[in-house]
Amino acid sequence: MTTSNESQFVRARKVIPGGVNSPVRAFGSVGGAPRFVTSAAGARITDVEGREYVDLVASWGPAILGHAHPEVVAAVQQAAARGLSFGASTPAETELAETVIERLGGTRAAGGLIDELRLVSTGTEATMTAIRLARGFTGRPLLIKFAGHYHGHSDGLLAAAGSGVATFGLPASAGVPEPIASQTVVLPYNDLDAVRAAFAAHPDRIAAVIVEAAAANMGVVAPESGYNAALAAIAHEHGALLILDEVLTGFRVAADGYWGLEQARTGQAYDADLVTFGKVIGGGMPVAAVGGRSEVMAHLAPNGPVYQAGTLSGNPLAVAAGLATLRLADKETYAHLDRVSGVLQGAVSAALTEAGVVHTVQSAGNLFSVLFAPEPARDYAAVQAQETFRFAPFFHAMLDRGVALPPSVFEAWFVTAAHDDRALEQIVEALPHAARAAAQA
Numbered sequence: 001m002t003t004s005n006e007s008q009f010v011r012a013r014k015v016i017p018g019g020v021n022s023p024v025r026a027f028g029s030v031g032g033a034p035r036f037v038t039s040a041a042g043a044r045i046t047d048v049e050g051r052e053y054v055d056l057v058a059s060w061g062p063a064i065l066g067h068a069h070p071e072v073v074a075a076v077q078q079a080a081a082r083g084l085s086f087g088a089s090t091p092a093e094t095e096l097a098e099t100v101i102e103r104l105g106g107t108r109a110a111g112g113l114i115d116e117l118r119l120v121s122t123g124t125e126a127t128m129t130a131i132r133l134a135r136g137f138t139g140r141p142l143l144i145k146f147a148g149h150y151h152g153h154s155d156g157l158l159a160a161a162g163s164g165v166a167t168f169g170l171p172a173s174a175g176v177p178e179p180i181a182s183q184t185v186v187l188p189y190n191d192l193d194a195v196r197a198a199f200a201a202h203p204d205r206i207a208a209v210i211v212e213a214a215a216a217n218m219g220v221v222a223p224e225s226g227y228n229a230a231l232a233a234i235a236h237e238h239g240a241l242l243i244l245d246e247v248l249t250g251f252r253v254a255a256d257g258y259w260g261l262e263q264a265r266t267g268q269a270y271d272a273d274l275v276t277f278g279k280v281i282g283g284g285m286p287v288a289a290v291g292g293r294s295e296v297m298a299h300l301a302p303n304g305p306v307y308q309a310g311t312l313s314g315n316p317l318a319v320a321a322g323l324a325t326l327r328l329a330d331k332e333t334y335a336h337l338d339r340v341s342g343v344l345q346g347a348v349s350a351a352l353t354e355a356g357v358v359h360t361v362q363s364a365g366n367l368f369s370v371l372f373a374p375e376p377a378r379d380y381a382a383v384q385a386q387e388t389f390r391f392a393p394f395f396h397a398m399l400d401r402g403v404a405l406p407p408s409v410f411e412a413w414f415v416t417a418a419h420d421d422r423a424l425e426q427i428v429e430a431l432p433h434a435a436r437a438a439a440q441a
């Protein structure tokens, strides 16, 4: 063998901080060298040692069809042959915007969620733009966010954030000046009284409430029934906007996102003024977006005074990947994801119960995660109070048996259309070993 994950990690750490280009990839809370991936296809990834793993990370969400779907790869190759980037408009960008608007029920006049969409390259940019737009539209400074929710790494959103910020136990990020941090009001999730109290404490000062459509960056914590709709109502009552962050949930939990899933369940629509997308919308290439109602979107440059721009925004390769992915992600895809997720949730729970490990499987649509606590958690404090130490041995036992989970207890597990019976079997066979390792922790 010419190389190993360990030697690649040693080499990477000399030139890349922590050896990773995104902290969530580090095995920070589970220990050991992260796997250096050389290729991926379908439900599997292959590392530099030639070992194959059934993958439940799916690039943290985008690979909804499985890795390197031939039709998505072909779409990208064809786009590449026509030119990598023009810095000018393309018909495909308009088609992607039309596709997304259509998937969310059409324009608002037609009963849908958004009228217009601006493409950016990352989820961070999408939420950053949404917040600036909300402030520009309302003329107000403050933002409400919820503890344990992650919306990317822009300054104002790193207070009590989920994902890597939770994994590494950071209360907030260093390097964010206090005057910026103080513009964010952090509240406990699933607590409407806290939201009402914040609006009462800061009259006419709150521009927007930003919320993950279903929290999935502190493990999965679904909103309680009617919670998102109530957030919209409270925000609107006080002249503020609701920013629904569907970067992770959008086009993953259903064709029309968690917003659509909730509507289908309750028969009730609710209104979000701005909605952010990422991950699946780019099918593994850098595309994200912010959409909204036209009165708000009219404030964006070049039509309005709120500035936002991007050299690579709407990049033709990325848009081609997104369009192909959305075209292929049909009803059957979502039915398959739900089925696979259901089987895995049942299998994880059965294995942990058999091993005597106290746990709760938390889910929101086809997203799920394991909480090492006896009761379901509804907020960040409850999630933090679980027996986190059980996760590292669980994770490594799975990895040793060829199953790659997200390397943190604070992350969701991602299934794909490529998780077939063989992949499922491999996961299900590994679970009892992992459960016993967790029991012995």
Ligand code: PMP
Pocket: 060, 121, 122, 123, 124, 125, 127, 150, 151, 152, 153, 163, 212, 217, 245, 246, 247, 248, 278, 279, 288
């Ligand atoms: N919002 C949510 C809900 C996310 O899950 C993420 C990324 N995990 C982001 C925003 C940020 O997206 P990106 O990593 O593309 O900047």
